[in-house]
Amino acid sequence: MCHIRDPIRHSRPSSRSVFGRGPLWTVVGFASMAALPWHLEAQESQPPQQQTSESGRQQLLDRIDELERRLDDLESTAVLSEPETRVRRIEVWVDENGIEYDEPMPGTRSVVTYQRERVFRRQTINEKIEEALDDAANRSVGLGVDAAIVLQNAQQTTGADTPADGNFYELASADLFFTAGLAQYTVFFADIVGLSGTPPDAEVDALTLLNGYAARLVRQNELNLREAWLMTELFSQRLSLSAGRVDLTNYFDHNAAANDETSQFVSDALVNNPMLGLSENGAGLAAVYDPKTGFNAKIGYQQSSSSATNLSDSLFYLAEVGHLWTPFGLGEGNYRLWYRTDNGSGTNRKAYGVSVDQRLTPVITVFGRFGSAQTDGARDRFVSAGLQFRNGTVFNPEDAWGIGYAQTELGAGDDEMLLEGYYNLHMTEKLNLSFHLTHVTEEPIGAGKISYLVPGVRLQASF
Amino acid sequence: MSLARITLVSIISSLLGSGTLLAQEHDAASHAVSGATGGDIKITDPAAVVLIVNRDSNDIAFMDIHTNKMIGSVFLGNNVNPHMAMMSHDGRWVVTGGTRANKAFIIDVPTMTLVKEIPVGFAPEHLAFTPDGRYYYQGNPDGDSISVIDMVSLTEIKRIPGFAEPLNITFTPDGSKAYIGNYGAHWVGVVDVTRHELLKRIQIGEVPEIAKLDPERYLGEIKGVSNASISNDGRYIYAADGDLGIVGIIDTRDDKVVKTIRVGADPWRAYMSHDGRYAVTVNNGDETVSFIDTTKNEVVATLEAGPDMTGVNFAAGKAFVVSATSGFLYVYNMDTLKPAGRIKIGTNLQLETATTDTADEKLYLASSTDHSVYVIDARSEDVARVAGVGLYPWGTHILDSKDNYCH
Numbered sequence: 097m098c099h100i101r102d103p104i105r106h107s108r109p110s111s112r113s114v115f116g117r118g119p120l121w122t123v124v125g126f127a128s129m130a131a132l133p134w135h136l137e138a139q140e141s142q143p144p145q146q147q148t149s150e151s152g153r154q155q156l157l158d159r160i161d162e163l164e165r166r167l168d169d170l171e172s173t174a175v176l177s178e179p180e181t182r183v184r185r186i187e188v189w190v191d192e193n194g195i196e197y198d199e200p201m202p203g204t205r206s207v208v209t210y211q212r213e214r215v216f217r218r219q220t221i222n223e224k225i226e227e228a229l230d231d232a233a234n235r236s237v238g239l240g241v242d243a244a245i246v247l248q249n250a251q252q253t254t255g256a257d258t259p260a261d262g263n264f265y266e267l268a269s270a271d272l273f274f275t276a277g278l279a280q281y282t283v284f285f286a287d288i289v290g291l292s293g294t295p296p297d298a299e300v301d302a303l304t305l306l307n308g309y310a311a312r313l314v315r316q317n318e319l320n321l322r323e324a325w326l327m328t329e330l331f332s333q334r335l336s337l338s339a340g341r342v343d344l345t346n347y348f349d350h351n352a353a354a355n356d357e358t359s360q361f362v363s364d365a366l367v368n369n370p371m372l373g374l375s376e377n378g379a380g381l382a383a384v385y386d387p388k389t390g391f392n393a394k395i396g397y398q399q400s401s402s403s404a405t406n407l408s409d410s411l412f413y414l415a416e417v418g419h420l421w422t423p424f425g426l427g428e429g430n431y432r433l434w435y436r437t438d439n440g441s442g443t444n445r446k447a448y449g450v451s452v453d454q455r456l457t458p459v460i461t462v463f464g465r466f467g468s469a470q471t472d473g474a475r476d477r478f479v480s481a482g483l484q485f486r487n488g489t490v491f492n493p494e495d496a497w498g499i500g501y502a503q504t505e506l507g508a509g510d511d512e513m514l515l516e517g518y519y520n521l522h523m524t525e526k527l528n529l530s531f532h533l534t535h536v537t538e539e540p541i542g543a544g545k546i547s548y549l550v551p552g553v554r555l556q557a558s559f
Numbered sequence: 560m561s562l563a564r565i566t567l568v569s570i571i572s573s574l575l576g577s578g579t580l581l582a583q584e585h586d587a588a589s590h591a592v593s594g595a596t597g598g599d600i601k602i603t604d605p606a607a608v609v610l611i612v613n614r615d616s617n618d619i620a621f622m623d624i625h626t627n628k629m630i631g632s633v634f635l636g637n638n639v640n641p642h643m644a645m646m647s648h649d650g651r652w653v654v655t656g657g658t659r660a661n662k663a664f665i666i667d668v669p670t671m672t673l674v675k676e677i678p679v680g681f682a683p684e685h686l687a688f689t690p691d692g693r694y695y696y697q698g699n700p701d702g703d704s705i706s707v708i709d710m711v712s713l714t715e716i717k718r719i720p721g722f723a724e725p726l727n728i729t730f731t732p733d734g735s736k737a738y739i740g741n742y743g744a745h746w747v748g749v750v751d752v753t754r755h756e757l758l759k760r761i762q763i764g765e766v767p768e769i770a771k772l773d774p775e776r777y778l779g780e781i782k783g784v785s786n787a788s789i790s791n792d793g794r795y796i797y798a799a800d801g802d803l804g805i806v807g808i809i810d811t812r813d814d815k816v817v818k819t820i821r822v823g824a825d826p827w828r829a830y831m832s833h834d835g836r837y838a839v840t841v842n843n844g845d846e847t848v849s850f851i852d853t854t855k856n857e858v859v860a861t862l863e864a865g866p867d868m869t870g871v872n873f874a875a876g877k878a879f880v881v882s883a884t885s886g887f888l889y890v891y892n893m894d895t896l897k898p899a900g901r902i903k904i905g906t907n908l909q910l911e912t913a914t915t916d917t918a919d920e921k922l923y924l925a926s927s928t929d930h931s932v933y934v935i936d937a938r939s940e941d942v943a944r945v946a947g948v949g950l951y952p953w954g955t956h957i958l959d960s961k962d963n964y965c966h
Contacts, residue, residue, distance in 0.1 A: 182928070184928065184929070185907065185929075217614060217615045217638070217640050217659075217951070280906065280907075332903045333887075333903075387900055387901075388863075388889065388890075388898050388900050388901045389897075389898055389899060389900045390897045390898045420862075420897060420898065421897075422859075422860060422895060422896055422897060425859075427858070427859060427860055427861070428860050428861060428862060428896075455861075457857075458820075458821070458857050458858045486821075487821040488821070492767050492768075492769045493767055493803070493804065493805075493821065494804070522769075523769060523772050523773070524769075524772050524773035524775075524776065525773060525775070525776050527772075
């Protein structure tokens with residue numbers, strides 16, 4: 097018995113010191129432990145009565161248990177491969193005395209609880225650091241920035257002289273986005289935007305904005321709360337509800353090729369359909385039903401005028417259905433039909449429109465919009481179409497360019513024809529530089545035709 | 560030899576032999592040892608089992624494909640952390656790489672016995688058998704090498720150096736060449752299987768000049784080629800490159816890129832549909848999937864998908880895309896190339912990869928954080944959970960399945 101115990105006892109002090117000290121001691125400890133099997137081999141030559149001694153076996157087992165515990169400690173604390181722990185949602189069964197069981201038992205009820213579990217995965221220090229950083233990022237409020245500088249010049253090409261001829265315009269825009277997860281499938285989002293500078297729209301009397309950055313913003317040269325809403329997803333995330341101060345153009349009238357003033361066309365007529373009639377964001381709600389089958393349906397409302405004293409008198413209501421098709425063996429195409437009403441003017445005015453984007457080839461996507469809006473007189477109408485090019489016809493792989501035409505005809509008689517081409521140079525993941533050339537012709541009722549050529553440069557950063 | 564003695568000896572020998580540190584899972588360790596001594600036949604039909612790679616319980620589990628009952632598991636050792644398992648073509652062996660043990664493990668399937676541990680390169684992960692089953696190539700991504708394991712002598716006969724984070728291995732049908740995806744580079748390695756030598760490095764695409772402006776993206780972390788996916792006739796390789804956002808098509812006759820196709824952002828790899836008509840890439844950068852028509856070799860549809868996609872399975876005329884962190888499988892109709900809904904597996908789950916059975920009827924999806932495998936009927940889209948398959952199931956495997964892959 098003593099012979100069995102001695103070698104282990106002999107190693108014990110050094111083992112104990114090993115666990116509390118540095119690498120050198122670890123090596124010494126391992127070396128002494130390396131001798132253990134040989135000592136054990138020697139023990140087999142001991143008399144049978146000693147080998148079979150029950151108490152001796154028990155003591156050996158105890159020693160082994162202690163050694164294994166120490167090895168566990170060593171692995172848990174003295175090396176970088178700390179066993180991973182995670183918390184898991186589990187179902188247990190609890191009886192009337194509060195005793196938990198892993199399986200259903202008579203007189204128990206099912207309860208969902210959470211419990212830490214230890215798993216045996218050897219992790220590198222890099223993995224641990226990465227996990228910790230990810231975890232910290234997930235718990236914090238996300239902050240994003242989208243900043244842009246748009247420099248434009250107006251060259252009048254036809255019509256009587258106007259103050260805009262030859263002038264340069266520069267608008268700087270910065271959006272700060274805040275996102276935070278509040279609960280399961282529930283997030284908060286806010287967008288605070290600051291605009292500074294002078295877009296050409298102050299001097300070029302166009303029906304639509306030549307710089308879409310200023311759309312749906314009333315005040316400039318100060319901070320605006322563009323959006324602030326809570327979004328939650330229901331019914332296996334098929335239905336999403338966003339409520340708060342919303343920009344309904346983020347949900348309706350989408351278009352894959354003409355919907356983003358930060359990376360595509362800068363003219364607002366090629367960003368959204370003017371027949372939507374949304375002049376500013378407001379408090380409201382958007383509901384999107386998307387079962388991921390290619391069909392989706394959306395409804396939403398918002399206050400259409402910030403000067404209104406109640407929602408009932410300025411209710412803007414919008415509904416849309418969309419469908420994804422692959423007609424005639426072409427690539428994917430998105431087809432959307434929307435309808436809206438707005439009682440902000442005192443009467444309930446209606447409008448409808450379509451928005452289509454269809455991929456013709458891996459390189460070319462064609463897009464188009466149509467809209468018609470009710471007025472006091474004849475209906476306002478809008479139509480736009482264009483092409484977007486990506487892949488193969490660009491200088492750099494992620495560049496894109498496009499040409500688009502938009503025509504706006506007001507029922508009162510004013511017309512606008514706008515043509516824009518752009519090339520978006522994707523410089524880095526966070527930085528884009530794009531070049532724009534816009535030609536716009538205004539035909540106001542009772543006045544002569546006025547045209548402008550508006551070249552522009554947009555530097556856009558998002559991070 | 561007493562059980563306690565065996566445990567102690569195994570602890571110390573593992574300490575000395577591999578440099579890995581010490582046992583924690585005592586019960587499991589003893590189970591593995593007792594399993595190793597058993598010689599009774601436990602599996603008579605290797606095609607009727609689903610292999611489950613349990614990363615954190617360090618075992619390969621076997622599930623009856625007909626009853627969804629667990630047959631048993633083979634413990635590999637503490638902190639081995641297996642990554643991928645594959646059954647030999649004859650169903651005799653299961654091989655796996657223990658990422659944190661730097662070893663390959665050979666399991667005898669009929670007896671469910673661990674028969675050999677073979678030291679290989681650093682952090683072994685993905686693997687493949689040669690078509691004749693004579694060799695198995697074990698990729699060692701952190702060692703930038705491929706270990707060649709002779710399945711007759713069960714030894715590593717060669718370690719092929721010169722790769723850059725080699726992930727998946729694809730053999731040509733005649734077994735003459737292997738194509739290795741290098742995630743740490745933008746090339747595919749071509750290995751002469753006769754001599755087990757790296758023959759060529761085929762560049763999938765050039766990094767654009769403008770990349771100089773974006774060191775954060777191009778120098779921070781490389782996302783190169785994870786897999787060389789081969790067409791059904793063996794003629795072409797489809798190799799997706801994550802950073803470049805392209806799929807390079809290699810003609811295996813002369814090992815040249817014959818075309819590059821731009822897909823969505825950050826494609827993980829291409830998955831070949833079972834009829835060979837489409838190569839489907841999952842693009843995690845913009846959360847889309849791209850369908851490449853392999854007759855025209857161009858993208859015919861790019862459709863919305865989910866975050867963190869890890870794989871695609873084909874069954875019942877549909878493609879099922881695993882979205883790891885959303886808890887969904889996104890479904891696409893392979894005839895119309897339109898989205899066909901999504902299947903919710905659960906909430907707060909981490910889905911890993913799935914295998915399709917040979918009848919193309921059911922998917923076996925590993926779900927790591929709830930230690931489960933979900934069996935999905937591809938036609939009805941009914942989902943059945945098999946809980947308690949082991950800790951952190953990382954992947955599944957079925958003999959002769961066309962969707963045996965890893966991530």
